[in-house]
Amino acid sequence: MKLICCKDYEDMSKHVAQDILAEVKANPEIVLGLATGSTPEGCYKYMVEAYEAGEADFSKVSSVNLDEYVGLGPDDDQGYRYFMNKHLFDHVNIDKANTYVPNGLAKTSEEACAEHEANIEKLGGIDVQLLGLGGNGHIGFNEPGESFVKGTHIVDLTPGTIEANARFFESIDDVPKQAYSMGVGNILDAQKVILAVSGTRKAQALYEVIYGSICPKVQGSILQLHKNVVIYADEEALSVIREKGLL
Numbered sequence: 001m002k003l004i005c006c007k008d009y010e011d012m013s014k015h016v017a018q019d020i021l022a023e024v025k026a027n028p029e030i031v032l033g034l035a036t037g038s039t040p041e042g043c044y045k046y047m048v049e050a051y052e053a054g055e056a057d058f059s060k061v062s063s064v065n066l067d068e069y070v071g072l073g074p075d076d077d078q079g080y081r082y083f084m085n086k087h088l089f090d091h092v093n094i095d096k097a098n099t100y101v102p103n104g105l106a107k108t109s110e111e112a113c114a115e116h117e118a119n120i121e122k123l124g125g126i127d128v129q130l131l132g133l134g135g136n137g138h139i140g141f142n143e144p145g146e147s148f149v150k151g152t153h154i155v156d157l158t159p160g161t162i163e164a165n166a167r168f169f170e171s172i173d174d175v176p177k178q179a180y181s182m183g184v185g186n187i188l189d190a191q192k193v194i195l196a197v198s199g200t201r202k203a204q205a206l207y208e209v210i211y212g213s214i215c216p217k218v219q220g221s222i223l224q225l226h227k228n229v230v231i232y233a234d235e236e237a238l239s240v241i242r243e244k245g246l247l
Ligand code: F6R
Pocket: 034, 035, 036, 037, 038, 039, 040, 066, 067, 131, 132, 133, 134, 135, 138, 139, 140, 141
């Protein structure tokens, strides 16, 4: 794992965007695995700016998202398809037909998961997977548990995750209790993983991801098994690692 120390959220966002933009330049037909939430918003902003400055071309890029809430559709402003359109897809020249988000409105969870798996396979796998980190160490919506799950699956969100994500909803009761998420197997299959981490709320989890034992109670710890992981973390997120004298 390569750890890049960043000053703050802005600095982290710039570094992550530069990394992704360099990958897109090197491989214009790249398949990006994308994340939602507060962490990548700044990165997407810089990617849009690069596009507007004529420095990036997404016309041949495909993408596949990590997750989506069960029951939320593309027009739902709390859904992740909506998020992706709002923060990235509507502002760059990506062909939306080549962008995939799990279908929160599928008739059954089996159908939603099988469709997402088929889409990942159709794209030939993920070249670069962008991840945020949950305060509980989750990646995608792979919540702390007794095991690691390989492929796309339905997840019962933990009370902590529901609480953390309530800020995006009118009230905590509006937060869906379940989501579809890629499994850690999908993430490990990516050629390269970029983990972006910001804020003291993530500091303990980041320490465990990097230095803890590989354990499903901290799902992100599985990234220790991947050969090409780059972590961009800001000083707040690095605080526990620094307190322990490891940096
Ligand atoms: C989002 C996702 C989640 C988030 C994580 C951090 O697609 O898969 O794992 O990356 O919950 O969320 P934020 O960035 O909002 O702190």
